[in-house]
Amino acid sequence: MPRTKPTALLVDMDGVLRRWDPDVSEAVERKHGLPAGVILKTAMEWSRLQAAVTGRITHAEWMASVAAALGGADEAVAEWSAYPGEVDPDVLAFVRDVRAAGVPVGLATNATDRLDADLATLGLVGEVDHVINSSVLGTAKPSAEYFAAACLALRTPPDRVLLIDDSDRFVRGARVARLPAYRWNGSADLPYLRAAFA
Template sequence: MLRTRPTALLVDLDGVLRRWDPEVPARIEAAHGLAAGSLAKTAMEWPRLRPAITGEVTHADWMAGVAEALDAPVAVTEWQEYRGEVDPDVLAFVREARAAGVPTGLATNATDLLDTDLATLGLTGEFDAVVNSSVVGAHKPTREFLVAACLALSTPPKSVLLVDDSDRFVRGARVVGLSAYRWNGPADIPYLRAALGLA
């Protein structure tokens, strides 16, 4: 339940606005004799991931570490050529919110590749603010990241709604004072529209 009607919106990228087809890495892993799920599992190991999403190392350095850990540089290169797909329903919701005058930002744990990804996906210019953890130097859901995201929208936390697919990030946002909604899929959009007064 939202405490007060939010006046600004933060949307997560991966798992909300951007979808990933699990068949892509599965095909690559099978073709290169890698265990199923090993590409993502290796990349997401926290000691390897954290420096990439806080700007301590580049995306290229991060992937080089994954390639070395798996001894599979060609597989990692092929995997990285796939940059996901935009959920058209979420993008339509973002555009509707902005058109209604709701300050709207992208809030994501990302690397220095984010701007390139947004361009590849056709998302450049779709937000009033893009809050990238590797630029902030702190990752979601830390207070530092969330406060920076609210400042980017010139809106106090109590008036910001975060939409994210991570329970932990939703809980963290609520601790900082934001309203936060756990994304389950496009069926959630009518509720979110109503929460922002768009319905």
């Protein structure tokens, strides 16, 4: 638990507030004769992903590059990309309770220019106080610049901003930037995290 009570919260999008059903992706790949997991693996190659999450290319351009890398699998990639994921209701309830207690909450995410549309689709518009989108900033987690921008948006010193993220690398980066950070493992963590704000 943080040494001092946090007065702001940063919550990661993918893997924390939003989760993905792997069966959906596998069904798309199976339908199009692709190996299970190949679209995600190709999309997440850092040389390709970095350009999208730092705003150098659009989401559409990113997906086009994935399709090209898979030998022109345009239809498969389009179907795969259309799945917006699902909101974790337990995490959303936690975010709502934290905000109701007067604590500002930021969504801290490496995302593309499609994020606003995804938030609308998932019913998340207005559920956080600030959205810190790497593609808007031009820098991604775990850069010091990213975390500095997030703290500035929350108007809170780094040592009072608690980050919850499912990436060890991003948690380490946040700590280097002087933010207390918690490695998310699932909803069983929520009682501990609620206690941090009690």
